[in-house]
Amino acid sequence: MIAGDALNRQLPYWLVERREHLMHLFAPVPALALVLWLSLAALPGMLWMALIGYASTHLLLFWVMYDRSARAAARWPHIERAAILVDALLSIFVIGVATSLLHFLPVYALIAWRAIAGYRRSQATTVTLFVLGPIFLFQLLLHRAGNAALAPDEQWGAVGILTGSLGCGIVAIMASARQKASIHQLRSELQRERNTREARVEELEHLANELRMRMRERHALEEGLRAITSTLSLNDVLEQILDSTVQTFGGERTHAVVLTLQIDGSLDNRMYARDRQIQAQWVEPLIRRVMRDQTPAVIADSALDPDLGEISRTGLHSIICVPLFVGDGPPRGALTVVSATFAAFSSSDARHLSAFAAQAGIAIGNAELHSRLRRQQHLLQAVLRDINDGLVVLDTENNVVLANPIGKALLEDTSAPQPWLERMRELASRLSDDGRPVASPEWIVGDPECEEGCTVYQAVASRVRTNDDLPDLTAIVLHDITDHKAEERARMDFISMVSHELRNPLHTLNGFVKLVLQGRAGPLTPLQQDFLSMADDQIEQLSGRVSELLEYNRFKAGRLTLRPxxxxxxxxxxxxxxxxxxxxxxxxxxxxxxxxxxxxxxxxxxxxxxxxxxxxxxxxxxxxxxxxxxxxxxxxxxxxxxxxxxxxxxxxxxxxxxxxxxxxxxxxxxxxxxxxxxxxxxxxxxxxxxxxxxxxxxxxxxxxxxxxxxxxxxxxxxxxxx
Structure with missing residues (x-):
């Protein structure tokens, strides 16, 4: 088969493409020629019977062989062996029956034709031809031992038989040699392919191992990120960053981890170390350099760096340090991993650690922001709780969104004739668009007719501007003016008393001055007239001031009634x-x-x-x-x-x-x-x-x-x- 394939590769392309058609076209020609030859040879009857049986058997085997079922395909090797056996039986029969080359040659041609036809499926078909020719000639010569030599035409027939037999042997040998060479070549190619595949498999295994390692690092990184973002406590976040860094790089090559934050100009270090003798200050020169340059640093041997002499003497060699950005601006710290192995870290590790440090910086910023918000919230709660004024905040729908304890107590007061929330809503509705504060009149807790001993508030409503995404709010501050009202009442009573006490003497003084000015007390000199006129004007002015003060006092006391x-x-x-x-x-x-x-x-x-x-x-x-x-x-x-x-x-x-x-x-x-x-x-x-x-x-x-x-x-x- 291999030799045939090699021969096919040497044929012209058009002949290979049309070979099947040509074979079908010229197949009847050799068959007719062979039938004619057998007819002219005048074979014995027994040989004719043997040929008929031979043909019938091969037709049966042909029919079985070309059955397309799966079971027939499994029987093909047995059918080939059966066909070779039939060829051998016919050959034995011919040797025993045929006594001349004239009878043997057509049968020999028939067997050769069958062998050539089955050669592609099995090279064993040539064995019969290789053995049949010499044996027949040897037997023929034995029968003619006492007779004359072979005739010239018989000699040519014998030469053809020997040539065919030897040719079949040579073809079989060459085919076997070529098959062995092809097999050897295929084995060599297979070996090369196997070596290539083994190298590829080894490379893939190396890549798979590296991928598994990266996947473990990635998984550790994801777990670390999930852990550091699961809490808003700054101390917990910093501790979790150290643990996650160790898990990311593995405990076997991580000897120490230093997390550095710059606080008020100084470096604050948090550290994980297998050896408690290690000091974080030993790597501070590298940390400051990384923060200044804002680029990661990978040190294969700390002994080669003049700034890392302290840590190199402890047996720690490899260092990887990346800047830590918290919010905008320059780095606020660094994340450093130290190993006792030479060249333990690569640029890929630097990228992984930089990515982790970026997320760690975000987590630290969130934790710091949360801490500030909590402090501000506690401060706001303390202020709202402890101030002496009430505070109520309303939204655009006049619903209460915030109230301190005093404000809540007033909102819950049911003794007032008008609910406090309704009062506040009315006050909020008076706010203009320009946001100017609006003050309320005095609001008395309890009986509005109460004058003394009652708590009095004055409310001031102000607009609270928020950002564009949130609606504005209204803040109402309720200031306790009870003491102020008591002082004001006492002041007004005092002013009223003083004004009344001053009014009578002033009227008397004014009357006497006018009598003197009228000359009823005797004539006046011009200078006396001027002085008394000035005194009279001042008395009139003082009397007007007292009247003005009394009038204002009546207004404030609510005792002046308007009659529109x-x-x-x-x-x-x-x-x-x-x-x-x-x-x-x-x-x-x-x-x-x-x-x-x-x-x-x-x-x-x-x-x-x-x-x-x-x-x-x-x-x-x-x-x-x-x-x-x-x-x-x-x-x-x-x-x-x-x-x-x-x-x-x-x-x-x-x-x-x-x-x-x-x-x-x-x-x-x-x-x-x-x-x-x-x-x-x-x-x-x-x-x-x-x-x-x-x-x-x-x-x-x-x-x-x-x-x-x-x-x-x-x-x-x-x-x-x-």
Missing amino acids: EVGDLSLLIAGTLNRLSLQAEQQQLSLINETPSLPLCQFDNQRIGQVLTNLIENAIKATPAGGVIRVSADVHDQDVRVRVSDTGVGIPSSELGKIFQRFYQVAKHRRAHGTNMGLGLAICQQIVEGHGGRIWVESEEGVGTTFTFTLPLAVEKECTVG
């Missing part, structure tokens, strides 16, 4: 300006009324006249000669806005929020016009707010000031201050 009535505000403004026009002319000022005809409003004529008078007089005092004071009004929604504008010196922006405070005076006005009680604007605010309105100021230094207050349109009701 439906009236024409335009007439009140016009009358007030007419009354004060002479005073403005004396100061060389223009007092202009720009008030249009207004709808009816509900107000206390006397008290609103007091507010207008106070605002216009303040404008006269604050405006230099040649200035202009304008009074205007307009309707806005459900109220009327009245404005008093001047071209005076203006009010500094730092003092705008304080001018409505009692006893407060603007510094410029105090220097220009002397001291006063500073209660006028506070009284104006009380009167306006008592009407359900509000008052505010707008001013610019050197340009002027505008006071604005609002009054409601006509509504039939009575309002009371306090």
Whole structure:
């Protein structure tokens, strides 16, 4: 088969491709020629019978051989041996029966044809031809021992038989030799392939071992990362980093692990070591170098590094050190692994340790952040718990999201006629978009009519700005003003008592001074007249201050009742300006009324006249000669806005929020016009707010000031201050 395959490789391509077709095409030709030859040879009858049996047997074997079933394929070797046996039996029969070359040659050709046809399946078919020819010729010569020599045609037949037999032998020998050479070549190729495969298998085993080692390292790294991220305690995280590093690199080559963190400029080291004699400071020069360069360092032999002399003398040789980044910025430390083996670490180990150090830095940062948050949380809880003020935080839906103990106690108070949460929601609704704080009136715990011995709170609502992802909150601070209210009541009682005690002597003194000025006590010299006039003015001024103080005291005590009535505000403004026009002319000022005809409003004529008078007089005092004071009004929604504008010196922006405070005076006005009680604007605010309105100021230094207050349109009701 191998020889045949070698021969096929030497044939032309087109002949190999069409060989089967050519064989089928020319197969009948040799068969017809052989049949013709056998017919002309005039074979004996017994030989014809043997040939018929031979052909029938081979047809049967052919039919069995070409059965495509699996069982027939298993019988092919036996069929080949049976075919060779049939050839041998025919050969023996021919040797015994045939007595001439004329009878033997066609049968010999038939057997040769069969042998050639079966040669591809088995080279043993040539054995019959190799043995048959010499044996027949030997027998033929024995029968002719006493006879003459072979005829010339018989000699040629004998030569053909011997040539065919020897050719079959030579072909068989050459085929065997070629087969052995091919087998040897195949064995050599197989051996080379086996060696190549063994080398490949060895390489794959090496790669598999390395992969298993890397997988173990990766598994240890993942377990370490899972462990260090499973806790938020900084101390536990640092300890877990050391344990995970040992597990990642294996205990057999890890002699020590140093975890370094820079805290306040100094290095804080945590260490794992099999030998307790090892000091972490021995590797600090390398750690500082790695932190400075921000690159990993792999040391194969510490003795070759001049900075690592201490650790090399202990028998530790290999060191791997990577920077430790915690948050943004430069490294905050390093992670170092030390081994007693030379060149125990590679660049791959440096990459693994760097990856682990990156995750460790994140875990350390999270733990530090958690520690700071816990400290801040404890601080916030302590502040909320121990401050004397109540705190309640509401969300955009006015639901309580935070409350300290005082705030919770007030929210749970059921004795109040109006629930505290409802009060807080109303106060939160008054917050404007600009976020300015809003203060509530006094809130009394329990009976609202209680005057003494009750707890009083004042609430201030402020907007709490959060980031863009969260809605804003409202913080309400409840300040306990009980003591302040008690002091204020005592102060007002004292002021009331002192004012009443001063009023009677002042009236008496004022009466006597006026009698003297009228000349009823005798004639006065001009100098005496001037001195007494000055004294009379001061007495009038002091009496006005006492009246102002008493009036403010009544407002604060809630004992002054406003009696608003439906009236024409335009007439009140016009009358007030007419009354004060002479005073403005004396100061060389223009007092202009720009008030249009207004709808009816509900107000206390006397008290609103007091507010207008106070605002216009303040404008006269604050405006230099040649200035202009304008009074205007307009309707806005459900109220009327009245404005008093001047071209005076203006009010500094730092003092705008304080001018409505009692006893407060603007510094410029105090220097220009002397001291006063500073209660006028506070009284104006009380009167306006008592009407359900509000008052505010707008001013610019050197340009002027505008006071604005609002009054409601006509509504039939009575309002009371306090």
